[in-house]
Amino acid sequence: MATFDTVHESANIIPDVRPFAVRRFPLFLALSLGVIALLIVLHIAVGTLDFSPVQIVKALVDQAEDPLHRQVVWGLRLPRALVAIVAGAMLGLAGAILQTVTRNPLAEPGLMGVSSGGVLAIVIYIVFGAGVSADSGLILPLVGLIGGMTAATLTYLLSYSNGTDPIRLVLTGVLVAGMCSAFTSLLLLWADDYQVQRIIRWTVGSTSGRVWVHWETLYPIALIAIPIGLVSAGLANVLQLGDSVARGIGQRVELARLFLLFAASLLTAGAVAVVGAVGFIGLIGPHMARRIVGGDVRRLFPMSVILTAALLIGSDILARTLTIGWIGIITGLDIPDTAGLPVGAVTALLGAPFFLVLLLRRKHAL
């Protein structure tokens, strides 16, 4: 019996007490992707114009009976759904990376000041920039991206002193974020009513009115940043054991951390630049993912991507039904599609109680 295979045989005898999502992770991942597809169809179905799922699928595969269906589905609703999915995915991955790098379960994508920096840059552009024009769909995301990455760089440089320390990084991030938010608030006083309306949508985060032009700024960043984040799982797995252990195992700790922080900043800045500072999902998504698939980052990262994407599109479905379905009926007004409740308000409303439960549980555990 002393064959080469004894190693594997004995490995099979060990009771595998891990949950289903861990043991059959690829299958679980595929199932989750199926759920995402269903959510996309549901997201498209909800709105002022009612569609049946069959009509949506027909419109999506370009077989719509009514040209209006095709126009609404392809021109308005599909890009919004895709933007929500991808922005959610990016925020989820960013949150997972930062929670791992800082070894802090309460870290979120805005940790490095990226969200506040991105929003500030956008607000400055809205208030002082020449263009209040409609074509800002392309310019604003670029401005936001630059703002976010600038804030992240500032946080990194300010916290660097003979190496970076996760705690110093978190504190500096809070500082930079606070400064950016303060400037944003000051600019709110400066701005006129119309500008204030727009600014608040960016600070809260909103997917309404996101069309193909937004998609076209979002997907190239996602296409670069999401793979970078996912392949860095091996680095993150070692780094999350702490600096001393990671260095002992053979990791160049500072370099690994810089790479991961860069990936997280790019993911956050890219998402915030298109949908604004949507709160809480980048905190909750990775946290839920960790509960489902455990602490191994090779599972945690992909799961955070999918789960947070589902959370954002789910919240957006809620945001749309809440406004159109209720306020529209109660007031009897014809509320346009673009005037829905900002999705950031929904995520905050759902996220804050979740956060509280989390804190209470931790207190209980101690």
Added chain:
Amino acid sequence: MTTLSTPALAAQQLGVGYLERAVIERLSLEIAHGGITALVGPNGSGKSTLLKTLARLLKPSAGTVLLDGKAIHTLSTTEIARQMAILPQGPSAPHGVTVRELVEQGRYAHVGALRMLKHQDHEAITRALELTDMTAFSHRALDSLSGGERQRAWIALTLAQDTPILLLDEPTTFLDIGHQLEVLELVEQLNRERGMTILLVLHDLNQAARYADRMIVLNGGQIRADGAPSEILTPDLLADVFGVRVNIVTDPATGTPVCLPYGVAGRKAATTEAAISEPMAFTMQSVSAAPIHA
């Protein structure tokens, strides 16, 4: 290049300091291949600092560390990690990481961040789990284990690195006496059966004397004594370094020296007598924190 006479690890005129304060000054040391060496000394003597510097976790302000005859700062951290593993004091893993997932990380220096584990990696991991008796716990989350099991899992991580040299910083801290001995027996087994060179920081002098071939006593960042436990454990040295009065006896079971502290050196006789009446109330740790009147 490696010959038998080349020490596994050496320090030459080493100086280390935190900010302005020098913890270690001009310290030289050679650790030969194949032994168990214990670093002991009172709190703040620099023993942990020395271990971390030898493991390149701290950068020396002066001097050089030689790993197998090569200056450590000329080697890449990956090259070092294939030669020498270190278990720092009080490591912690994030919530939900299982034992096997932890131990897998020990292969980082062999496979890198992106590559998949190969057959020999799986073998090293399985072997590390078997040596530490953790195979049955492979799929258990680290935070669901007892302190002793958790420490064995961390040691398994360093063993998966498959290195000839292993450094351990107070591996028995916070463990009960049974688990302390379990860890030390494992260290002994690794040395005897696999020929690993082991350097560890220990608080307990008697455990150091029992398991180490060589003890290095540090005080004030200097080596105060260095040699076989039976040679260096003397009442004079312990009074001098730890500020305690001790009797040294020979353990009938193992033949190794055991020190029995009965009082603080330099105190009045009355105190000493009181201490004699209940010697077990004194632990080495509580005494070593007392002021030294050498």
